[in-house]
Amino acid sequence: MNRVANISQQFAAQNYKLTPQREAIVRVLLDNEKDHLSVEEVYMLVKRSYPHLGLATVYRTLELLCELHIVEKMNFGDGVARYDLRGDDHVHMHHHLICSVCGKLEEIKDDWLADLEARLAREYGFSVTDHRLDFKGTYNTCKGNGCKGDKECRAVS
Amino acid sequence: MNRVANISQQFAAQNYKLTPQREAIVRVLLDNEKDHLSVEEVYMLVKRSYPHLGLATVYRTLELLCELHIVEKMNFGDGVARYDLRGDDHVHMHHHLICSVCGKLEEIKDDWLADLEARLAREYGFSVTDHRLDFKGTYNTCKGNGCKGDKECRAVS
DNA sequence: TGCTTATATCGTAAAGATTACTAATTATTG
DNA sequence: CAATAATTAGTAATCTTTACGATATAAGCA
Numbered sequence: 009m010n011r012v013a014n015i016s017q018q019f020a021a022q023n024y025k026l027t028p029q030r031e032a033i034v035r036v037l038l039d040n041e042k043d044h045l046s047v048e049e050v051y052m053l054v055k056r057s058y059p060h061l062g063l064a065t066v067y068r069t070l071e072l073l074c075e076l077h078i079v080e081k082m083n084f085g086d087g088v089a090r091y092d093l094r095g096d097d098h099v100h101m102h103h104h105l106i107c108s109v110c111g112k113l114e115e116i117k118d119d120w121l122a123d124l125e126a127r128l129a130r131e132y133g134f135s136v137t138d139h140r141l142d143f144k145g146t147y148n149t150c151k152g153n154g155c156k157g158d159k160e161c162r163a164v165s
Numbered sequence: 166m167n168r169v170a171n172i173s174q175q176f177a178a179q180n181y182k183l184t185p186q187r188e189a190i191v192r193v194l195l196d197n198e199k200d201h202l203s204v205e206e207v208y209m210l211v212k213r214s215y216p217h218l219g220l221a222t223v224y225r226t227l228e229l230l231c232e233l234h235i236v237e238k239m240n241f242g243d244g245v246a247r248y249d250l251r252g253d254d255h256v257h258m259h260h261h262l263i264c265s266v267c268g269k270l271e272e273i274k275d276d277w278l279a280d281l282e283a284r285l286a287r288e289y290g291f292s293v294t295d296h297r298l299d300f301k302g303t304y305n306t307c308k309g310n311g312c313k314g315d316k317e318c319r320a321v322s
Numbered sequence: 323t324g325c326t327t328a329t330a331t332c333g334t335a336a337a338g339a340t341t342a343c344t345a346a347t348t349a350t351t352g
Numbered sequence: 353c354a355a356t357a358a359t360t361a362g363t364a365a366t367c368t369t370t371a372c373g374a375t376a377t378a379a380g381c382a
Contacts, residue, residue, distance in 0.1 A: 025349080027359065047339080062361045067340070083240045087369085088339070105291050114289075120281055121298075128300060132271075134262050136302040141278075143285060145293040182378080184330065204368085219332045224369070244340085245368070 011038055014096070018076055032058040033069045037079065037093055044082065044090040044113065082140070084113070103141040109150035168195055171253070175233055189215040190226045194236065194250055201239065201247040201270065239297070241270070260298040266307035 015034055016026040026034070036053045037045070045053070051066045070091055073079040080092045080100045094100045101119040106112075125136045172191055173183040183191070193210045194202070202210070208223045227248055230236040237249045237257045251257045258276040263269075282293045 025358080027348090029360070060361085062363095064341085064362075065360060068360085081242070083242065085238070085240065105285070105289065107291075108294065116289075124277055125300070128262070128302075132262065132273075133305040134264070134300070134302055135305065136300045137265065138301040140297070140299045140301075142297045143282070143291070143293045144295040144297075145285075145291055148290040148292065182329080184377085186331070217332090221333075221370085222331060225330085 011096075015078060018078065022076060024072065024076075029058060029061050029065050030069050030072075032061065033066060034073070037073075037091065041093050042115075044084065044092050046088040046090050048088065050091070084142075100138055104143065106142060106144050107147050107150055108144060109146050112147070168253075172235060175235065179233060181229065181233075186215060186218050186222050187226050187229075189218065190223060191230070194230075194248065198250050199272075201241065201249050203245040203247050205245065207248070241299075257295055261300065263299060263301050264304050264307055265301060266303050269304070 012026075012031065012034060016031075019026045019030070032054050033050060035057070036050055040053065043049075047063075047066055047070060050070070051061075051063050054061055054066065070079065070081070073091075074081050077094060080094055082090050082092055084090060084104075084106070092100070101117075101121075103116045103118075103120065105114040105116065107114075121139055121141065125139070128134045128136060169183075169188065169191060173188075176183045176187070189211050190207060192214070193207055197210065200206075204220070204223055204227060207227070208218075208220050211218055211223065227236065227238070230248075231238050234251060237251055239247050239249055241247060241261075241263070249257070258274075258278075260273045260275075260277065262271040262273065264271075278296055278298065282296070285291045285293060
């Protein structure tokens with residue numbers, strides 16, 4: 009099924025309407041699925057198709073999408089919230105590689121933690137609904153390019 | 166060795182001084198090692214032993230401690246940065262369990278990801294210097310207490 | 323000791339991100 | 353069509369963090 013129609017149904021199921029503004033925002037997210045857009049970035053992109061849209065509407069819509077578990081709100085330490093589309097099944101099980109040299113952020117869509125989550129249930133009595141796993145380090149191809157300095161510690165892990 | 170003296174040496178090694186203000190802040194962090202204090206919380210606590218201290222000094226000192234890899238800056242999605250003491254060896258390899266019902270935040274100090282990190286080096290050419298792993302879910306003992314509602318989605322994973 | 327220079331602090335102003343709020347607009351219901 | 357509810361726009365207010373100028377403290381040296 010068309011993904012916009014699918015999301016439209018999810019809105020309707022919770023008595024929300026997919027207004028033109030909201031649809032324009034959803035389309036921007038779908039068109040930039042690989043990125044982790046900030047509110048400001050969504051705002052800029054959506055203005056191309058909907059020039060009149062207000063910033064507060066972007067905030068409200070992203071919050072709503074989050075409530076519906078369509079997107080995930082994340083923070084990578086650059087001072088702004090970023091949003092990541094969840095899969096159709098609403099799970100959000102992927103990992104990030106963040107390179108200290110080039111700043112690249114790569115996504116890995118496997119779920120490597122099934123064993124650990126079983127162990128948490130067994131040993132800690134804790135059942136996992138979601139997780140977040142980020143690795144910080146360097147790509148071998150970036151080695152020797154020099155480090156951007158220790159200021160990177162200012163970013164949030 | 167005394168941990169404050171140890172940290173004092175680390176300051177000196179980088180030509181920084183452990184001023185009375187900085188020492189008061191370090192002591193608050195050591196006395197509350199189990200917590201993940203925010204700047205505001207550190208500020209409140211340190212005022213007991215150093216009532217005259219300014220907020221900007223707390224920001225600057227925590228940034229400095231971060232630069233020296235003595236603390237780790239983190240974000241758990243409540244809108245403020247939080248700080249976590251690293252071990253004496255400066256590594257920061259532990260995990261968090263975050264309960265959606267009671268809000269408890271538990272730390273697990275094992276390193277469960279050595280295998281995955283080997284795999285990243287092998288398959289992705291990426292060498293890990295640090296990682297972050299948070300699990301969201303519920304403790305079995307919290308089940309049935311009712312959920313605080315889906316507003317939790319507003320928090321950053 | 324006194325002078326000079328660098329470092330650190332204080333208090334607050336400024337910046338940036340997010341939320342709150344009011345009026346206006348659009349849709350829905352009867 | 354009138355009345356009610358939902359949504360949006362625009363902006364003000366809030367909150368966290370950073371920047372800045374003045375003051376204070378410490379270190380180096382004649």
